[in-house]
Amino acid sequence: MSTTIPPTILVVGATVNTGAGLVNTLPRLLPSKPAFKNHRLLALTRSANSSTAQKIANIPGVTIEEKDWLKITPEWLRERNVVRMFVASHNEPTQFADEGQLLTNALQARIKYVVRISTGAPAVTPNFPAYYPRTHWAIETMLGQPEFAAMHWTSLRPNLFVGLVVSPAVEFIRHVQSTGQQETLSIVLDENTSTGVIDPFDVGVFAAQLLSQDDSTPFNQQGYTLNGPADITGRQLNEMVEKEIGDTVHKVTYKDVFWVDGRAGKSDRKNLVLSNKRALDPIWNGHAKAETISPEVLKLAPPKETAEATLRKMLAG
Secondary structure (H helix, E strand, C coil), X not given: CCCCCCCEXXXXXXXXXXXXXXXXXHHHHHHHCHHHCCCEEEEEECCCCCHHHHHHHCCCCEEEEECXXXXXXXXXXXXXXXXXEEECCCCCCCHHHHHHHXXXXXXXXXXXXXXXXXXXXXXXXXXXXXXXXXXXXXXXXXXXXXXHCXXXXXXXXXXXXXXXXXXXXXXXXXXXXXXXCXXXXXXXXXXXXXXXXXXXXXXXXXHHHHHCCCCCHHHCCEEEEECCCCCECHHHHHHXXXXXXXXXXXXXXXXXXXXXXXXXXXXXXXXXXXHHHHCCHHHHCCCCXXXXXXXXXHHHCCCCCCHHHHHHHHHHC
């Protein structure tokens, strides 16, 4: 392990949705922690010239490096003296192989603690119909084996990101406001089932709190459910849209996962991708209400952003 490079907290996925909350929060926490006063925060990006990467580079206490995380080796981690790591992986069919290799490399590099993004707890089972939650079950099962005991880890399990819920509504509103014409309003939520959708920024804030804990032992091999501060139903979102356009929505489709077909059409593993049409079954069945949030999240970093607030911000932006 390097003696010239300070201990490093590596952020894999700094430029994706959950990474923003982490890189904007952790640099403010570390200076107040004696155990981390000499640590640095290293954020990876595939393009250091991207606008998102440039914004991260301007955050005091953050160093960026251009690197494809799929190519990280144990030697690369040791050269940078990485001792803790945040991982927000992709959700493609190769996720287990890719993230599993990264975590195995982290173990070989003697990384002490990893915080990773998983998915909603009710879906993380070995027999879930959609491949993506099963992948997280497989990764967490791997990490729970005795061979990985030397590396602490925590899985964060957000049930449903607010952007997936609100973005189609924003597009619908803007289309009506610009053309005066309505198309079909696509809503991923069930019409009447309450769901505590969460802002990924809030997930990143909680991850930052975990990575700044002096002792990771209480959080080792734990999975924490993350929901937003308030429930919302599909009908309530529809009503928000109607308020914005000043008219009744003529046609709305609930439990709409239209994007899955689009992704499947571009994939050589169409059958696997199409299985994700079942990914939201637990949410539609009422297992993702705000009240199911883990108490540890409320203690360390209670989520703040609601779906309504996100809708307004996106419309204003």
